[in-house]
Amino acid sequence: MAQPVTVDGDWRHLVLPYHVVEELRALVARCRHRERLREIAGAAIRNGLSTGVKALFKGGSGTGKTLAAGILAAELGLPLYRVDLAAVVNKYIGETEKNLERVFCRAEELDVILFFDEGDALLAKRTEVSSAHDRYANLETNYLLQRLESYQGIVLITTNLNENIDRAFLRRMDLVVEFPRPESEARLAIWRLHLPEHHVVDAEFLREAAQRCALAGGQIRNAALHAGLLALEADGALTRRHLEAAIRREYRKSGAVCPLRSSPAEARP
Numbered sequence: 001m002a003q004p005v006t007v008d009g010d011w012r013h014l015v016l017p018y019h020v021v022e023e024l025r026a027l028v029a030r031c032r033h034r035e036r037l038r039e040i041a042g043a044a045i046r047n048g049l050s051t052g053v054k055a056l057f058k059g060g061s062g063t064g065k066t067l068a069a070g071i072l073a074a075e076l077g078l079p080l081y082r083v084d085l086a087a088v089v090n091k092y093i094g095e096t097e098k099n100l101e102r103v104f105c106r107a108e109e110l111d112v113i114l115f116f117d118e119g120d121a122l123l124a125k126r127t128e129v130s131s132a133h134d135r136y137a138n139l140e141t142n143y144l145l146q147r148l149e150s151y152q153g154i155v156l157i158t159t160n161l162n163e164n165i166d167r168a169f170l171r172r173m174d175l176v177v178e179f180p181r182p183e184s185e186a187r188l189a190i191w192r193l194h195l196p197e198h199h200v201v202d203a204e205f206l207r208e209a210a211q212r213c214a215l216a217g218g219q220i221r222n223a224a225l226h227a228g229l230l231a232l233e234a235d236g237a238l239t240r241r242h243l244e245a246a247i248r249r250e251y252r253k254s255g256a257v258c259p260l261r262s263s264p265a266e267a268r269p
Contacts, residue, residue, distance in 0.1 A: 002081040002103055005115060010071060014064055015182060015189045015217065023177045024068055027055050028075050030174060031154050052151045054172060056165075057158045059179030062218020065158040068179070069115050072156070079112040085119065097143045108153050116157040120164055141166060148172050184211045187220065194224035199231075199238040206243075212259045213247055223250045 014021065030037075034051045057065040073080035088099045100122075107114045116122065122144055145168055148155065159165060170176060182190060188210035195201065215223065227246035231238040244260060251258035 002083045002107070002114065005066075005070065005073075005080045005082045010074070013193060014068060014071060015186045015193070016064060016068075017180065017186075020177060020179065023175060024072065027053070027175050027177070028072060031072070031076055034154075050150070050152065052148075053154045053174050054148055054151070055154075055156050055175045055177065056170070056173045057156065057177050057179060058160075059158075060160055060181055060216060062216030062221075063179035063181060064217050065179050066117065067217075068177075069113075069156050069158070073113050076113070076154075078154070079110070080115050081107065081112045082115045082117055083119075085116070085122065089122070100144065100147065104147055104151055104153075108151070111153065113154045113156060116155070118160060119157040120159050120161045145169065145172065181214065181216055187211075187213070187215065190217050190220045191224070194221055195243075196228060196238055199243075201238065201240045201243050205240045209243070209247060209260065212261075213251075215247075215250065219250050219254075223247050226250075 011021070014024075016024075031053050034053050037051075057068060059065055069080060083103055088096060088103065090096050090099060103114070122141075145166075148169075149172060188207060191206055191210055195206075223243070223246040226249060227238050227242040230242040230245060234242070247260060248258045
């Protein structure tokens, strides 16, 4: 139900606004000192302070949430385990709670970071009870709220649909970090990180691509990989022609129109 995740990268690969990186560093500090935090806490909060840390990463697909989780785990020297929600969520009454309990207990024993990627299915808002299905769905939500409260380890949850999350979950999060879509300068930095050192794409076109193409970091990664594949097939360096073809392909995948100016001579595959 939970599998180890390996994510290559470090803080240099995380192209995010300064305040977001600072929030992530604060999360690292909270996790690193979670066992000793009670020693310096005031009397009013000391008794109720848990050693568990819960954080929510919210933002669109490809904005760096999974990369940040991997960097956090590497910084803390702890294994990162992704929870397979398809295996956990069960249509039969009470089975989801049993599956989650097994996951939480095992993670506490092993001292690993639990990673609920796209955990919207578990964090959904409770509904008005109009059927038995609603009642049991709300029971699952209530169980998870209570288990997060008592959990003594580190839990990271990502979501693309913040508006669907029950507000009670947000109140139980120690940190909520928002991952915005990158602006043009950030996109340019991401392109430079993902393209090979010996590419021959001219700087003017790369800047144009960063300004005109509002791609997320994950989409830029995909386009850079495909451009590299085209270059390998051509047995040469990665050129503007390869990169433009890869960008246009990324837009076709999402059903959108590529905003790059037409340049048939350059873009012909």
